[in-house]
Amino acid sequence: MKNLETDRKTDLLRPEHDLWKCKAADKYLLNISRDPKFLLPLSQYPKEIELEGQWHRRLNKMRGDSRDGDERGELFGSVDGNVFFYLPLKGNNHEVFIEEAIDELRQNGKFDVSKIIGLIHSHPNNLRERILRGGKKQALSLFDLYLLIREGGIVRVMALAEKDKNLFMLCSAETKTDEKNYNQFFDFWWDEMLGRNGDDLTNKKKRKTLPSFFDFNIAISAYYKLVLYVGKPNGALKKIAPA
Ligand SMILES: [Zn+2]
Numbered sequence: 001m002k003n004l005e006t007d008r009k010t011d012l013l014r015p016e017h018d019l020w021k022c023k024a025a026d027k028y029l030l031n032i033s034r035d036p037k038f039l040l041p042l043s044q045y046p047k048e049i050e051l052e053g054q055w056h057r058r059l060n061k062m063r064g065d066s067r068d069g070d071e072r073g074e075l076f077g078s079v080d081g082n083v084f085f086y087l088p089l090k091g092n093n094h095e096v097f098i099e100e101a102i103d104e105l106r107q108n109g110k111f112d113v114s115k116i117i118g119l120i121h122s123h124p125n126n127l128r129e130r131i132l133r134g135g136k137k138q139a140l141s142l143f144d145l146y147l148l149i150r151e152g153g154i155v156r157v158m159a160l161a162e163k164d165k166n167l168f169m170l171c172s173a174e175t176k177t178d179e180k181n182y183n184q185f186f187d188f189w190w191d192e193m194l195g196r197n198g199d200d201l202t203n204k205k206k207r208k209t210l211p212s213f214f215d216f217n218i219a220i221s222a223y224y225k226l227v228l229y230v231g232k233p234n235g236a237l238k239k240i241a242p243a
Pocket of ligand 1: 121122123140141144160
């Protein structure tokens with residue numbers, strides 16, 4: 001019987017399944033916390049992922065709490081075969097607080113930092129406004145994306161509870177890492193995106209419309225081989241990129 005059960009669980013992750021039911025996503029996350037070699041190739045990510053209730057409860061709470069203008073966040077990882085959430089975070093300096101949280105965990109030694117899988121978070125008002133100024137679509141910040149691809153990074157999944165959407169960006173087996181520091185990454189991608197827009201980088205007056213943050217999400221996920229899912233609150237996540 002035990003084997004049958006195991007087979008059934010493994011079966012949930014076979015590529016021909018276009019929809020992962022609730023437990024499949026948790027099972028997958030636990031596998032990659034054991035060993036990143038369990039990351040699936042891009043082609044094997046399903047079109048849709050249903051999340052277990054605990055994810056929606058956390059994402060919805062974060063969305064609600066962030067109405068005060070501050071962001072919220074929680075790292076998640078695995079403990080004793082379950083997905084576990086660490087350290088509720090609150091703040092408004094997106095880029096510092098995630099780094100500090102990981103350092104805090106490293107120092108307190110109570111959790112094995114290598115078992116961290118990712119972060120769920122919301123955005124502070126100031127960042128959301130910046131993102132929406134460059135386009136109407138909610139999106140991950142450049143720093144969110146950087147954490148997924150930086151050399152030696154431990155974040156494999158970056159989840160965002162936005163006002164009326166959940167966004168999940170995940171690493172794949174093919175994800176490329178980058179040795180750039182964050183400033184270099186930021187400058188590189190701004191130049192890259194402005195160049196793609198046909199802008200003359202040497203002449204600010206000749207710049208056309210600025211790329212949106214969502215454009216950055218799509219371009220960066222394609223370059224580094226990440227997978228992007230977007231879903232409504234309480235709804236299934238649908239794969240947006242690669243299309
Ligand atoms: Zn973010």
